[in-house]
Amino acid sequence: xxxxxxxADGAAARECxxxxxxxxxxxxxxxxxxxxxxxxxxxxxxxxxRVSMKSVSTKSDDAGIDARAxxxxxxxxxxxxxxxxxxxxxxxxxxxxxxxxxxLVVQIPSWTLCATxxxxxxxxxxxxxxxxxxxxxVLVPLxxxxxxxxKFGVGFPVLCRAAFGIRGANVAxxxxxxxxxxxxxxxxxMGGHALKSIGQCLFGDAFARGFGVVHWLGxxxxxxxxxxxxxxxxxxxxxxxxxxxxxxxxxxxPVLVALSLALFVWALNAAGGLGPMLAAPxxxxxGGARQGEFWRAFFPIVTATVGFWSTLSLNxxxxxxxxxxxxxxxxxxxxxxxxxxxxFCFASIAVTSCTIVIFGAAINDPIALMSRMQNGPxxxxxxxxxxxxxxxxxxxxxxxxAPANALANAFPRSVSFRRxxxxxxxxxxxxxxxxxxxxxxxxxxxxxxxxxFLGPIAGIMLADYFILRRQRLDIDDLFTDNAKSQYWxxxxxxxxxxxxxLCGVALCLPGFLHxxxxxxxxxxxxxxxxxxxxxxxxxxxxxxxxxxxxALQRE
Numbered sequence: 001x002x003x004x005x006x007x008a009d010g011a012a013a014r015e016c017x018x019x020x021x022x023x024x025x026x027x028x029x030x031x032x033x034x035x036x037x038x039x040x041x042x043x044x045x046x047x048x049x050r051v052s053m054k055s056v057s058t059k060s061d062d063a064g065i066d067a068r069a070x071x072x073x074x075x076x077x078x079x080x081x082x083x084x085x086x087x088x089x090x091x092x093x094x095x096x097x098x099x100x101x102x103x104l105v106v107q108i109p110s111w112t113l114c115a116t117x118x119x120x121x122x123x124x125x126x127x128x129x130x131x132x133x134x135x136x137x138v139l140v141p142l143x144x145x146x147x148x149x150x151k152f153g154v155g156f157p158v159l160c161r162a163a164f165g166i167r168g169a170n171v172a173x174x175x176x177x178x179x180x181x182x183x184x185x186x187x188x189x190m191g192g193h194a195l196k197s198i199g200q201c202l203f204g205d206a207f208a209r210g211f212g213v214v215h216w217l218g219x220x221x222x223x224x225x226x227x228x229x230x231x232x233x234x235x236x237x238x239x240x241x242x243x244x245x246x247x248x249x250x251x252x253x254p255v256l257v258a259l260s261l262a263l264f265v266w267a268l269n270a271a272g273g274l275g276p277m278l279a280a281p282x283x284x285x286x287g288g289a290r291q292g293e294f295w296r297a298f299f300p301i302v303t304a305t306v307g308f309w310s311t312l313s314l315n316x317x318x319x320x321x322x323x324x325x326x327x328x329x330x331x332x333x334x335x336x337x338x339x340x341x342x343x344f345c346f347a348s349i350a351v352t353s354c355t356i357v358i359f360g361a362a363i364n365d366p367i368a369l370m371s372r373m374q375n376g377p378x379x380x381x382x383x384x385x386x387x388x389x390x391x392x393x394x395x396x397x398x399x400x401x402a403p404a405n406a407l408a409n410a411f412p413r414s415v416s417f418r419r420x421x422x423x424x425x426x427x428x429x430x431x432x433x434x435x436x437x438x439x440x441x442x443x444x445x446x447x448x449x450x451x452x453f454l455g456p457i458a459g460i461m462l463a464d465y466f467i468l469r470r471q472r473l474d475i476d477d478l479f480t481d482n483a484k485s486q487y488w489x490x491x492x493x494x495x496x497x498x499x500x501x502l503c504g505v506a507l508c509l510p511g512f513l514h515x516x517x518x519x520x521x522x523x524x525x526x527x528x529x530x531x532x533x534x535x536x537x538x539x540x541x542x543x544x545x546x547x548x549x550x551a552l553q554r555e
Contacts (some may be wrong), residue, residue, distance in 0.1 A: 097332020
């Protein structure tokens, strides 16, 4: 039986891990090199002894944490960004987790989503109810997927190894990463628009015109310059690592809340009170343009709103691994998402309704709205700076951490968090995000489409951890890349998980093809399935994974 050394000090843990890694290298070396393995083992024992003398148990006072360094990890599966975060290195409190959600919620796509719900014909209170229902539903996988991250100190790519296999985890994590790269580019483009508005406000229309258009990109030189400038600002934060992200959320959150309140107060005064802002009737009421279609519209909107956060519901452990306790991650999320999303949604709906009263048309883009408010260059510049903070804090937290960790998981020996962040920025830019969202389909194609793709992954991971494994994981096996690991399955892939994933996605595919126009005569059943794509994929993927796994165990 292997002796286990409990490590609390971060530097000592890294020293011990380096010695173990050198030992692993020796085991695959030629015979003359293996002859020196005894001296390497001795150094490893000495390092372990030094660690044990100056450290204490990694278990915190919270029984929900049981993080420790893996013993003899495989070089292909570990680096500083993937190794478990020990209790002594945790920095996220309840307030930090709540602030994280403030930064995630207060963003331009969230504002646009809420305004788009209003444009579907819902009254202000119906739209708010849709968002509240969706947030309560998505909070379940968010909190549950955060539990193993806090308990074992590992992120989404490592947790995927338990359900999808040591090698199969790369497929699941990179699938999540591709969606995040797309979002990163979209958010960066929005931040660039905010910078452009500041320049236009300060230097006039000549700044907006720039020096012509870069035709092969479909961008003006000004748009391109502002995109690159905003991208560079984000890369500075990425370069400084996860702690800089926490600090950005901490300082940005109060600014974001103040900006939202200021917009709401402006709308309240300009429209003459809440009455005119919220007086628009529901199109689904008797005599309305969409009478009798409420439930037909309700389910896809709820699915799209759940899909909006479905990416975070998968990789929330990338953040909860830094939480000081289970209580901190659970309370932080319970406070952060439902409360602030409801408040922000109400402000978005009220302000969008106000634009109909003031300008005669709904303006669901806050950048365009602030540009038309004409409050002077100082006020406009300050407002745009607030939007830039909102976009930056959200974009880095939601759309960089996941792909960076996924790339580090796939190539741990060559890709660090910093380098992975740079790769994420490059992929997001290569997708030309200014074109990605230029047409219709933000809700029904983009949001529901990737929710159908990610929903089964969420269901499989939760079913695997809570039902099949009953919240037990072997840290050593998670970092072992051979058949000795219980997570090796079939050549590193878990067939049950992948079959379940494909089945969950396949059920939603006909409906997706119908929405994009490739299958116009799709049966009504498949259209209804697609309207609830995340939930169908979640339960089909999770349920089938349980059934297949237990069937294989009986054999």
